[in-house]
Amino acid sequence: MSSDGLWSIGELARRAGVTVKTVRFYSERGLLPEAGRSSGGHRRYGAEALERVRLIRSLRGLDVPLSAVERVVPEAAGVREDALEEVVAGELRRVGVRLAELRWREASLRLVRDCTAVERAERLRLIGAVAVPPDTDAMARFWRRILPVRLPGRVVSLVVDAVVPRPPRDPSPEQVLAFARLHALVTDPRLDLAEFRPAPPLPDGEYRPAVLYEGLAEAYALAAAETGAGRGPQGGGALDCFVAAYADARGVADGAAFRRRLVGWLAVHDGPVIGRYWKLAAGLFAPEEPVLGVLHHQLSVALRAQVGAGTG
Structure with a gap:
């Protein structure tokens, strides 16, 4: 000095x-x-x-x-302390994205390693079509395409948020495979063909879709609470709310005859595309998240059992 x-x-x-x-x-x-x-x-x-x-x-x-x-x-x-805090927060976000990418790559590599030669070709094709780290844009577009066109934007956003699983932060190889298969399902060009397109939630005719989906949201919330309490949906409660959503949307009264027709409608609506979607998506939701497809299936089964027993 x-x-x-x-x-x-x-x-x-x-x-x-x-x-x-x-x-x-x-x-x-x-x-x-x-x-x-x-x-x-x-x-x-x-x-x-x-x-x-x-x-x-x-x-x-x-x-x-x-x-x-x-x-x-x-x-x-x-x-500048404010700038320093902003920079550190931004870098933490960037590192988080990078870590998610590395975890996804690790699980993908394990998925490709631990399989037969025949399986390996299919798995490489599936995971190669998914970005790393993955996003859910294709799944959101799938639901926006099949939801009723008259559904208010607010309700559409609520539905999409509830039915599209977020990619796991630390996925297992099985979750990577399920996500890749789900991505392949929702991007399948055959969905534009009538035989592969999911059926509308109610048969042809006038109905109020916003009433239906808002009512279903309430029914699913009740069913999740009942399941969490160790009770499956049976008579009353979530099941009545579930049926009421369909009845109110059509502007008709609930009753034994309507419930019998609803069982048939649900069997058509819950076709192979939606059924496969929920089968693949179920394992991608966090344990504490309600899986709407599972709840819908449980309510449909409970309704079918009630109608079959003649107690509806």
Whole structure:
């Protein structure tokens, strides 16, 4: 240190444990405050510059981009704590995405490793069609295509949020395979053909779709509560609410005759495409999340049993 208490660029580099080239680069980017110049015109630095170099080195060691570092330590100003918090939060999000990608890749590789040669070709084809980390855009588009066109946007969003599973953060190979098969199902071009298109929830005729789906949401919530309490849906409660959703949507009264017709409608509506969707999706929801397809199936079975027993 010179008599004025300042350091040369070489001394600053030595104290900070970096190269002179690094200090010069940071200086030219305006990241290091100069405390003065020598008689020969060379940069001189004080203790603040040393702290700056150490902070920058720490952030760069965490792989924070230099453009983000510049927001944290702007020229001729102290450290911006608000910018630092924002940068750290952004990097945590980026690392989270990267970790999700690595976990998905690991599970995918295990899936390909632990199978026969015949299975391997199919699995490679399936997982190759899915982005890493995966998204659920194709599943959301599938449901938006098959939901009634007269359904209000608010209700559509609620339905899509409830029926589209989020990719597991730490998937098993089995979940990767289920997700890939689900993606293949909802992107199958045959869905545009009439024989593969899911049937409408009620037969041809006027009905109020918003009434139906809002009523079904209430029925599923009741069924989830009953299941959580160790009771399956039987008479009353969720089952009555379930039937009422269909009756109210058509503007007709609930009764034994209507329940018999509803059993037939449900058998047609719950066709192979929707049935396979829920079979694949069931294992992708978190344990605490209600699986609407499972609840719908349970309510349909309970209704069929009630009608068969003649108690409806």
